[in-house]
Amino acid sequence: xxxxxxxxxxxxxxxxxxxxxxxxxxxxxxxxxxxxxxxxxxxxxxxxxxxxxxxxxxxxxxxxxxxxxxxxxxxxxxxxxxxxxxxxxxxxxxxxxxxxxxxxxxxxxxxxxxxxxxxxxxxxxxxxxxxxxxxxxxxxxxxxxxxxxxxxxxxxxxxxxxxxxxxxxxxxxxxxxxxxxxxxxxxxxxxxxxxxxxxxxxxxxxxxxxxxxxxxxxxxxxxxxxxxxxxxxxxxxxxxxxxxxxxxxxxxxxxxxxxxxxxxxxxxxxxxxxxxxxxxxxxxxxxxxxxxxxxxxxxxxxxxxxxxxxxxxxxxxxxxxxxxxxxxxxxxxxxxxxxxxxxxxxxxxx
Amino acid sequence: xxxxxxxxxxxxxxxxxxxxxxxxxxxxxxxxxxxxxxxxxxxxxxxxxxxxxxxxxxxxxxxxxxxxxxxxxxxxxxxxxxxxxxxxxxxxxxxxxxxxxxxxxxxxxxxxxxxxxxxxxxxxxxxxxxxxxxxxxxxxxxxxxxxxxxxxxxxxxxxxxxxxxxxxxxxxxxxxxxxxxxxxxxxxxxxxxxxxxxxxxxxxxxxxxxxxxxxxxxxxxxxxxxxxxxxxxxxxxxxxxxxxxxxxxxxxxxxxxxxxxxxxxxxxxxxxxxxxxxxxxxxxxx
Numbered sequence: 001x002x003x004x005x006x007x008x009x010x011x012x013x014x015x016x017x018x019x020x021x022x023x024x025x026x027x028x029x030x031x032x033x034x035x036x037x038x039x040x041x042x043x044x045x046x047x048x049x050x051x052x053x054x055x056x057x058x059x060x061x062x063x064x065x066x067x068x069x070x071x072x073x074x075x076x077x078x079x080x081x082x083x084x085x086x087x088x089x090x091x092x093x094x095x096x097x098x099x100x101x102x103x104x105x106x107x108x109x110x111x112x113x114x115x116x117x118x119x120x121x122x123x124x125x126x127x128x129x130x131x132x133x134x135x136x137x138x139x140x141x142x143x144x145x146x147x148x149x150x151x152x153x154x155x156x157x158x159x160x161x162x163x164x165x166x167x168x169x170x171x172x173x174x175x176x177x178x179x180x181x182x183x184x185x186x187x188x189x190x191x192x193x194x195x196x197x198x199x200x201x202x203x204x205x206x207x208x209x210x211x212x213x214x215x216x217x218x219x220x221x222x223x224x225x226x227x228x229x230x231x232x233x234x235x236x237x238x239x240x241x242x243x244x245x246x247x248x249x250x251x252x253x254x255x256x257x258x259x260x261x262x263x264x265x266x267x268x269x270x271x272x273x274x275x276x277x278x279x280x281x282x283x284x285x286x287x288x289x290x291x292x293x294x295x296x297x298x299x300x301x302x303x304x305x306x307x308x309x310x311x312x313x314x315x316x317x318x319x320x321x322x323x324x325x326x327x328x329x330x331x332x333x334x335x336x337x338x339x340x341x342x343x344x345x346x347x348x349x350x
Numbered sequence: 351x352x353x354x355x356x357x358x359x360x361x362x363x364x365x366x367x368x369x370x371x372x373x374x375x376x377x378x379x380x381x382x383x384x385x386x387x388x389x390x391x392x393x394x395x396x397x398x399x400x401x402x403x404x405x406x407x408x409x410x411x412x413x414x415x416x417x418x419x420x421x422x423x424x425x426x427x428x429x430x431x432x433x434x435x436x437x438x439x440x441x442x443x444x445x446x447x448x449x450x451x452x453x454x455x456x457x458x459x460x461x462x463x464x465x466x467x468x469x470x471x472x473x474x475x476x477x478x479x480x481x482x483x484x485x486x487x488x489x490x491x492x493x494x495x496x497x498x499x500x501x502x503x504x505x506x507x508x509x510x511x512x513x514x515x516x517x518x519x520x521x522x523x524x525x526x527x528x529x530x531x532x533x534x535x536x537x538x539x540x541x542x543x544x545x546x547x548x549x550x551x552x553x554x555x556x557x558x559x560x561x562x563x564x565x566x567x568x569x570x571x572x573x574x575x576x577x578x579x580x581x582x583x584x585x586x587x588x589x590x591x592x593x594x595x596x597x598x599x600x601x602x603x604x605x606x607x608x609x610x611x612x613x614x615x616x617x618x619x620x621x622x623x624x625x626x627x628x629x630x631x632x633x634x635x636x
Binding site: 073120123124126127128130131132134135138139142146254255258261262265304306307308310311312314315317318319321322325326329 | 382430433434437439440441443444445447448449451452454455456458459460461462463565568569572573576580606609610613614616617620621624
């Protein structure tokens with residue numbers, strides 16, 4: 001992280017600080033205040049867009065811990081989100097747990113499920129890991145579809161409304177809940193990078209064999225990476241369950257898992273700020289279809305125009321991610337860093 | 351029971367055909383072309399569109415599909431994959447995955463998401479002794495065996511095939527030995543496109559032409575490759591047959607299990623022998 005001009009670290013404490021200068025503190029507090037203020041003034045469709053983006057940030061943060069910090073590929077993130085969502089729905093619905101208690105329980109359920117699938121991951125890396133997690137995606141969704149007595153199968157399961165001090169939480173109120181969870185999760189992830197466990201994750205990402213030789217227990221570190229990553233997925237699942245109010249295996253498709261990957265790539269792998277930027281970029285790109293589709297349907301012949309609905313969001317999403325991989329592999333965050341460096345150095349090139 | 355096993359064997363042949371076509375590119379350049387399924391889908395739709403909407407005779411439709419596929423495949427390499435050379439496994443993987451999504455979405459945009467069947471699908475079934483086989487399945491199985499023999503000979507005895515194996519091992523070494531790396535990779539993509547057309551027509555006849563064909567590679571070809579061993583051509587055939595038989599038997603005895611079985615099979619194999627049944631274990635170095 002680049003420091004502003006004239007600021008130097010003179011103590012270990014300063015070196016460790018996530019937020020270093022007063023200006024950064026003010027900016028950060030303003031940003032969080034804006035995030036809390038926005039839902040109150042947003043129109044209806046943008047409010048639900050904003051809430052969904054917040055939920056995806058939480059899930060993508062989990063994937064960021066796994067992939068960006070730990071270097072462990074996961075293609076089953078939406079299935080683990082489903083585990084969290086169904087755990088919340090079942091515990092609150094048929095067992096009468098209070099909704100606030102199911103929040104950590106949903107995370108833990110998803111975390112344990114992720115750990116179970118991580119056990120083969122200990123012996124394999126790279127491409128094989130992709131395949132195991134992809135298998136996990138399909139196996140978990142298949143089990144949810146077929147455990148009809150617990151989950152309602154393909155018909156789905158409805159989730160009770162969230163109750164807070166005797167009142168039902170409305171749309172805006174729920175959006176505040178999501179923003180609060182996002183803020184807590186971002187703080188958590190920012191701090192994971194500074195702990196012993198976080199540094200072990202980074203060492204494992206950079207070179208597994210070297211990390212093992214240095215005395216890092218790969219088995220425990222990988223399991224830990226999967227637990228933390230999937231814990232966040234479970235939390236996102238809990239939020240999703242209460243936002244949608246109705247769970248269905250089709251919501252947690254393989255393309256959602258791919259979407260999380262795309263968000264990380266677009267934002268910039270390995271950076272927490274990048275996750276937030278990437279999620280908003282992808283969500284904005286997909287939201288733009290609401291405005292692009294009517295224009296296109298006037299131009300295109302009617303046979304093709306009727307197919308715009310199911311395909312246009314996917315086309316834009318895939319195009320954005322491919323262009324980022326080819327042209328800007330370090331993502332939006334990398335580009336922002338470079339622009340900042342250029343501004344700081346301005347009259348000189350380096 | 352005999353019918354079920356024969357059907358499983360034929361299905362296994364189709365899976366092996368899929369996996370072999372996919373593995374050519376992988377063996378030549380270590381690129382996992384996850385867009386292969388979307389390629390198959392587009393080719394299948396092209397053949398269907400020419401034979402039903404345009405009204406071309408079936409042989410012409412099939413021919414057009416083959417030509418389209420062999421052109422599409424190197425174009426993908428030329429436009430996208432070439433720019434990713436030297437990148438890590440992860441970005442190539444995500445790029446091809448997204449490319450598959452893009453091609454599939456474009457296909458849905460043009461042809462809609464409905465399922466169609468070919469007008470030239472042979473009807474009825476052959477009776478070989480007491481066993482009944484659907485003709486499309488039998489063709490598929492024979493085609494898979496042919497492709498297997500051709501590829502086995504190709505990678506073991508021909509100059510181009512041996513060159514591809516060196517290229518996969520190390521680009522720089524191959525280049526310094528005087529092998530034209532770029533040209534070989536192009537050839538591998540053309541061949542892979544050719545086999546994609548085979549798979550598209552045969553699977554279009556045995557199943558239907560749907561956008562779900564994109565998932566064939568991820569859902570069937572990958573487990574087959576991993577069960578057999580990534581670099582082993584006989585392993586791919588063995589893996590295909592095993593998974594095909596296991597899947598049909600599983601679907602025969604337990605309703606709804608047929609989608610799960612390839613994945614479970616693969617998970618078990620990866621737990622016991624991560625390098626596959628006939629593959630070689632990788633040695634890790636710092």
